[in-house]
Amino acid sequence: MILCADPSAQFDSYQTEIEEAVLAVMRSNRYVLGEEVASLEKEFADYIETTSAIGVANGTDAIELALRALGIGVGDEVITVSHTAVATIAAIEATGADAVLVDVEPEYYTLNPNQLEEVFSVKTRAIIAVHLYGQSANLDVITDFCKIKNIFLIEDASQAHGAKYKGKRLGSIGDIGCFSCYPTKNLGAIGDAGLITTKDTDLATKIRMLREYGWNNRISEYPGRNSRLDEIQAAVLRIKLKYLDSDNEKRRQIAQYYMANLADSQTSLPVIRLDNESVFHLFVIQVEKRQELLDYLLSKGIQAGIHDPVPVHLQPAYKNRVKLASNMRVTENLSNKIVSLPMYPELSIQEAAEIINAVKSFFEEQGC
Ligand SMILES: Cc1ncc(COP(=O)(O)O)c(C=O)c1O
Incomplete structure (x- = not known):
């Protein structure tokens, strides 16, 4: 796995x-x-x-x-x-x-x-x-x-x-x-x-x-x-x-590999802010059929995640209680679509390739 x-x-x-x-x-x-x-x-x-x-x-x-x-x-x-x-x-x-x-900015x-x-x-x-x-x-x-x-x-x-x-x-x-x-x-x-x-x-x-x-x-x-x-x-x-800098560099290389190979798939890829050096704590994509993709990946031995599945203002402990901006649309949309692909410094390029192939074959099977 x-x-x-x-x-x-x-x-x-x-x-x-x-x-x-x-x-x-x-x-x-x-x-x-x-x-x-x-x-x-x-x-x-x-x-x-x-x-x-x-x-x-x-x-x-x-x-x-x-x-x-x-x-x-x-x-x-x-x-x-x-x-x-x-x-x-x-x-x-x-x-x-x-x-x-x-709310959050839609790109970042x-x-x-x-x-x-x-x-x-x-x-x-x-x-x-x-x-x-x-x-x-x-x-x-x-x-x-x-x-x-x-x-x-x-x-x-x-x-x-x-x-x-x-x-x-x-x-x-x-x-x-x-x-x-x-x-x-x-x-x-x-x-x-x-x-x-x-x-x-x-x-x-x-x-x-x-x-x-x-x-x-x-x-x-x-x-x-x-x-x-x-x-x-x-x-x-x-x-x-x-080892933090070299571990972060490995994360960046994995991210680049994901970006290059998923560019023409049906996913929204992370957008990196100008003048900003990301350390890719997570590699988060957006997909429409999120649960189907998660299940498919799991069937191929790949555990993807959701960070985080429900916006805080919609969680029972906070709902109808915390003060909010009038428009929380980006946050609410994101929470239905985000998927975190495996990301850690020790993830090998072969494993990343396996993940990319699984994501691509999911979309092929969906007829995309
Ligand atoms: C953005 C953010 N803030 C705060 C925390 C809280 O950290 P901890 O779990 O160490 O209390 C986390 C950890 O999940 C986090 O991701």
Whole structure:
């Protein structure tokens, strides 16, 4: 079976190094927030070309703590997209703030800046730009809007570790960058992990406090909670960080191969934003007969995915409750058509060819 994502294949790639690093942590007698976390934070900040990185327990916490550090909570509104992992919205609501959701751009699937003015209110304190599927949101326009309105910009770069916008790493452009390091992400741990980046050292200090009960020398200065990162995850992430650029390059090569060979099929292929370097966290196509294609691929031993199947504003927990832009048509259409083809650095070109052939033969059998 060719899986949609395959984190164990990455473990196989770096097995010796990972096993040694994990064993060293186990022998170290320091399992949480130790030297591995401190080194990862330094190395990740350098990689993102920013000043500070802070390790936290997962990507959802990264967003929640980023918002809390900016003083955002009850009575505030945060604008983001509905076409994202539910985590983005869950994190906003965890602070007590209200999420306000807008549609996405039809070509790039990221936040549609044209709707920002419509949903902006006196309560708006921040925008979370989600860099979906590996590529940047329209940061120039969103950044300008934030400046004009004097609100914060948070980048949710959970699907875009290493991607660039106009030469700058995502996560280094807004006030704060948030990353999930869930195992299937471009920089994935062997469990849950997250990272927060910022150029503002005061904010970084506050986030460090917030991840551990709001502590300053073991006295709670802020009402915080526990979102510590453990040493094993940090040790594994440090190894994978060394290979992130080459792993992202492999993803780009697979994407190019898909693009070249599916160009004349009945699918809509990803469109890459100008001045943007995608890291193809996912390779998402659009097809009309989505379920039929998924079933067909599965019958050929290929597992494709849907990211994400239902827009957040239509999920039971949020339906008829979250504030929305008046037109969510692109998001609602996309959710019926998107298919994520297998994408991970270890996917071989032979496997990619098998996937392409299966997609093509599906359309032939459909009489397209
Ligand atoms: C865009 C986005 N934001 C946030 C998250 C949340 O990350 P985590 O699952 O590590 O909490 C994810 C992970 O799925 C994501 O894809």
